[in-house]
Amino acid sequence: MRKCLSALLAALAFIPGCAPEGTGDLDVQWTVGLTGSCAQANLGFVAARLETLSGTLLARRDAPCDAHAVRFRDLPVGSYRVRLSAFDGDGVEAYAATVSDLSVQEGIEAASCLARLTPRPGTISLSWYFQGGRLCSAYGVEDVLLSLFSADIEILAQSFRCDRGAAVLEGLLPGSYEVRLDAVDAWGVPSHSFAAGNLLLRPGHELSFDAELTPCQGPCW
Known part of the structure; x- marks a missing residue:
């Protein structure tokens, strides 16, 4: 009516x-x-x-x-x-x-x-680099695999071209997150990695940081 x-x-x-x-x-x-x-x-x-x-x-x-x-x-x-x-x-x-x-x-x-x-949802934006700079080819890296975790559960997995140098994750619910990056070569073999936890994303906010990809000490996985 x-x-x-x-x-x-x-x-x-x-x-x-x-x-x-x-x-x-x-x-x-x-x-x-x-x-x-x-x-x-x-x-x-x-x-x-x-x-x-x-x-x-x-x-x-x-x-x-x-x-x-x-x-x-x-x-x-x-x-x-x-x-x-x-x-x-x-x-x-x-x-x-x-x-x-x-x-x-x-x-x-x-x-x-x-x-x-x-x-409101928030955004996580990050950029990556190596100890010697941002030139991926110098380290034989083709792609960066990004994994996003919440409460130890993987909620997002995405691959980016390493030369892109950055990623933006939008539409995320507020809360605590963990991020893992793995840099892989043309055959998918990882050589460098990065991990960060306790990333608190507030409602409507954008969380930005730089990630240093360091050589794996032993297997990356």
């Missing part, structure tokens, strides 16, 4: 003399993850963006995260979408939420919605 009403209002807006009249208010409330705690998630403020259903930005309201609500006033009757961005102490958009198909109707009571802010 709600979707039918929204579609009807949208259609009437394009018929001269038939656009819905009047205005109303919209209350947007939020909670944070499982605990609901802004402090625990290190969130400072929330930016609420009001859009049309087609994505046109109409208004923005900022509020402290622990206010847990903003109000958009005197909105024309119709359907809207709200995008919430929660920023941490470093100014990074760490949590987010989107609520669509919010119907504002004329009247005293404001329309309301409750959104749950969830952690």
Whole structure:
């Protein structure tokens, strides 16, 4: 029923003399993850963006995260979408939420919605080099095999041309990771490696580091 009403209002807006009249208010409330705690998630403020259903930005309201609500006033009757961005102490958009198909109707009571802010994915970017520089051919290396672990479980394995010199892993859930690199020759035989653990990826952040590929002491595997 709600979707039918929204579609009807949208259609009437394009018929001269038939656009819905009047205005109303919209209350947007939020909670944070499982605990609901802004402090625990290190969130400072929330930016609420009001859009049309087609994505046109109409208004923005900022509020402290622990206010847990903003109000958009005197909105024309119709359907809207709200995008919430929660920023941490470093100014990074760490949590987010989107609520669509919010119907504002004329009247005293404001329309309301409750959104749950969830952690945004992060990125791990790394570059590699050898003790004597970055020239892979000088070490007989063709490819670099990258393995990403979480809780000792391999969640990603990917091969890169060594001359590329870097890799970017996007869309990763926040948490603790371990990374292993193995430099191999044209026959897939490893000669150099790198390993790092306890890499803490925070929501919405990018974790960057350089990896020094060192000669294997015995078998690389």
